[in-house]
Amino acid sequence: MQEIKFMVDWKNPPKLFIPGPVHVAPEVLEQLSRYTLGHRAKEYALLHGNTVGMLKKILCTEQNVFLVTSSGSGGWEASMRSLIKDDEKILCCGCGAFSDKYASVAKACGKQVEDFRVDWGKAFTAEMIDKKLSQGDYSAVTFVHNETSTGVTNPVEEISQMLKAKYPELLIFVDCVSAMAGLPLKFDQYGWDFAFASVQKAFAIPPGLAIFAVSDRALEKAKGVSNRGYYFDLLEFAKNGEKNQTPTTPAIPQIMALNFQCQKLLAEGMENVWAKHKEMAQLVKNWAKEKFALFAEDERCASNTLTTVKNTRGIDVSAVINAVKSKHGLAFGNGYGKLKQETFRIAHMGDMTAADLKELLGYIDDEL
Numbered sequence: 001m002q003e004i005k006f007m008v009d010w011k012n013p014p015k016l017f018i019p020g021p022v023h024v025a026p027e028v029l030e031q032l033s034r035y036t037l038g039h040r041a042k043e044y045a046l047l048h049g050n051t052v053g054m055l056k057k058i059l060c061t062e063q064n065v066f067l068v069t070s071s072g073s074g075g076w077e078a079s080m081r082s083l084i085k086d087d088e089k090i091l092c093c094g095c096g097a098f099s100d101k102y103a104s105v106a107k108a109c110g111k112q113v114e115d116f117r118v119d120w121g122k123a124f125t126a127e128m129i130d131k132k133l134s135q136g137d138y139s140a141v142t143f144v145h146n147e148t149s150t151g152v153t154n155p156v157e158e159i160s161q162m163l164k165a166k167y168p169e170l171l172i173f174v175d176c177v178s179a180m181a182g183l184p185l186k187f188d189q190y191g192w193d194f195a196f197a198s199v200q201k202a203f204a205i206p207p208g209l210a211i212f213a214v215s216d217r218a219l220e221k222a223k224g225v226s227n228r229g230y231y232f233d234l235l236e237f238a239k240n241g242e243k244n245q246t247p248t249t250p251a252i253p254q255i256m257a258l259n260f261q262c263q264k265l266l267a268e269g270m271e272n273v274w275a276k277h278k279e280m281a282q283l284v285k286n287w288a289k290e291k292f293a294l295f296a297e298d299e300r301c302a303s304n305t306l307t308t309v310k311n312t313r314g315i316d317v318s319a320v321i322n323a324v325k326s327k328h329g330l331a332f333g334n335g336y337g338k339l340k341q342e343t344f345r346i347a348h349m350g351d352m353t354a355a356d357l358k359e360l361l362g363y364i365d366d367e368l
């Protein structure tokens with residue numbers, strides 16, 4: 001068998017400050033190497049039920065939480081296939097590459113989409129969404145909690161309050177991939193119907209698992225939606241969830257790691273976890289403002305899980321990333337898509353610490 005020559009020294013791998021997958025702590029990695037369980041065995045049901053119970057606390061919901069063996073993108077597809085009928089119209093609010101992709105996936109699933117976009121770097125306001133919704137007849141609205149390309153967080157609480165008050169029938173779907181476990185998220189209070197994330201972001205677990213939160217009324221609606229497909233049929237997740245199981249064989253090692261991380265999050269307290277993310281973000285934002293500029297137009301909407309830095313000095317971003325990685329083993333991210341070289345991104349989420357970030361910023365300074 002031909003040996004694969006990785007560029008990585010596995011005894012001393014690079015520490016990831018890219019906006020996902022992020023650095024995974026050794027004690028979390030250990031969870032992935034436990035003996036495996038049969039997914040229809042009692043032990044698995046205990047693991048599953050316990051993990052879902054903790055996630056409900058973390059997401060502040062008493063409704064449904066599903067463990068789904070896919071990356072976060074599965075959330076886009078599941079919400080469209082299971083919860084939207086073909087003759088319904090949905091409003092997709094895009095403020096960057098990932099929220100735009102929600103609309104693309106909806107179209108790929110054959111749904112009727114109205115795109116509503118703001119310039120990259122901006123956030124939506126409740127007023128903007130209200131005005132747009134008042135001009136059409138929509139069954140659902142989609143938006144992103146935290147846009148990972150631009151480093152912008154939408155004011156989800158204000159938007160949700162407006163939606164609940166003025167459009168009580170409208171289903172609310174929120175991409176929380178780079179927000180969940182790092183930013184305040186109160187599923188029931190916000191009146192959301194579908195929220196999803198993958199575990200390689202603020203949960204700081206290797207990729208391979210997604211978390212879906214689904215409202216009771218959304219599941220009720222799914223019963224009347226045809227062509228829900230197979231892999232992401234939310235009614236199948238609900239049926240199997242009653243037995244603390246999943247429809248197909250799940251990524252059990254990732255679920256063990258998730259169980260471990262949930263225990264840690266709850267022991268720390270979510271308010272403290274969110275405050276820790278805010279503190280780490282402030283450190284990076286201050287550095288970015290001093291040395292460059294924030295890409296987020298309004299600092300109040302600049303993300304607390306990652307910072308997208310505007311390359312105001314015209315540095316060769318790839319060269320600096322490569323230099324810091326090869327000299328010190330720390331990796332941060334280039335701009336996403338059309339923002340490559342124009343911006344760069346530093347994640348501050350999960351198990352990272354302020355000390356880790358100071359070290360990284362110091363090395364970037366050396367290269368500047």
Ligand code: PLP
Nearest residue numbers: 071072073098148175177178198
């Ligand atoms: N949504 C957002 C906001 C993201 O940042 C990402 C990935 O970075 C995705 C969706 C897609 O998630 P995944 O790569 O886990 O499929």
